[in-house]
Amino acid sequence: METTQLTADIWMFRFTAGQAYALRLPEGWALIDTGLPGHAPEILAALAELGAAPADLRHIFLTHYHFDHTGSAAELAAATGAEILAGAADAPVIRGEAPEVPIAFAGDWERELFATVQAQLTEVPAPTPCRVDRELTDGDLLDWGLPALAVHVPGHTPGSMALHLPDSGVLFTGDTIANHPQVMLGVFNTDRDQAVASFHKQARLDVSTALFGHGEPLVGGAGEKLRAAAAELR
Template sequence: MDVIELLPRLHLLRFAVGQAYLWCDGDELTLVDAGPAGSGRVIADAVTALGHSPGAVRRVVLTHFHEDHAGGAAEFAALSGAEVLAHSADAAVLRREAPAPPPVLRDWERPLHAAALRLLPEGDFERPSQVSELSEGDVLAFGGGAHVLHVPGHTDGSIALHLPDQGVLFTGDTIAASPVDGSVVPGVFNLDGSRVLAALHRLAALDTRTACFGHGSPVTENASDVLREAADRSGAMR
């Protein structure tokens, strides 16, 4: 796992598939997503290397239920005592109270999806013992107030987190940066591509300096302009 400082209070944790983000408010930390299964100890070691106890991480906010983002949550929560949070629709999947709907793959996505799965641990992942539910409009106590935005499309319970005071946006897999040329694009492997495009337009309307994606390099300057350009391009493709 690579650990990259994006801002003095924000680090990117990059895994073989997907990535997570660590936000620091003094002696209280927040983890956004938790990597694939087996990542809990690796994340705890990274937190320690940055000068904090794993117990300083008060919450793990999951942008959606997919294994490359939620797979490490149970292990890390057991190590740190952190609360695990997810939107109510995806919390039900994480608790195995609802089935995990598979993505509706376009033909060109199928080989990419298969390649990503080969990089992930086989089998199901351990589920957190408790998952607190989030809803549209909730405000979490980090980063001066992190606003929960329900952006279904990638999954039914996908969320983004907007920190208006910091100009930071965590998009989950609703938006990505292309591994080919770094261009910002709608996420792939979705349940409903039209809803993802609508969510992209919604997120592009926010005042954002730093945009943190579930896959691909974040945008660390003038993110609003970059997201609006991506929304304009995607609108033209519909």
């Protein structure tokens, strides 16, 4: 796992598949996504290097139910007691109570890409079902000691949630938007029309820094790039 500081209070944890983010709060820490199963020890070690004990991790915000984002959530929750937050429509899947919604593949190219990604993850264990302490809906204000808003952005999954920090102009998009090699609509969506609408919704926010589930972060000038990409999206 590679750790990169992005702002004064945000660090990116990059894994072989995807990435997660640590956010230092006025009191304690929050984690946005958790990577594939098995990354909990690395994440706890990285937080320790940043001066955070396990009990300092107060919140884990899961952007959606895919296992490269929720895979280490149950182990981290057990180790830290952190509150687990996720979109209301995705919570039953994260808890292991419901199956994932099938992907609506855009064509053969996306099926082939999905097969390639799956082949690279064949030896990764299945995620352990994880409790969800708070089911999020659009516009929910999080009590994190700073303005933090949950934004419902369905389409990648039914309950995908972005996290917006309006005071600092930071947006965590999950997999609804990627940066590979340019800002683009995320792949493997359950409903492309919803995903496109969610892209436009995020592009309308006041954003200077955009942090994605996959692809390079945009620290500074992100809003302009999101709006330019949205204008080209059909």
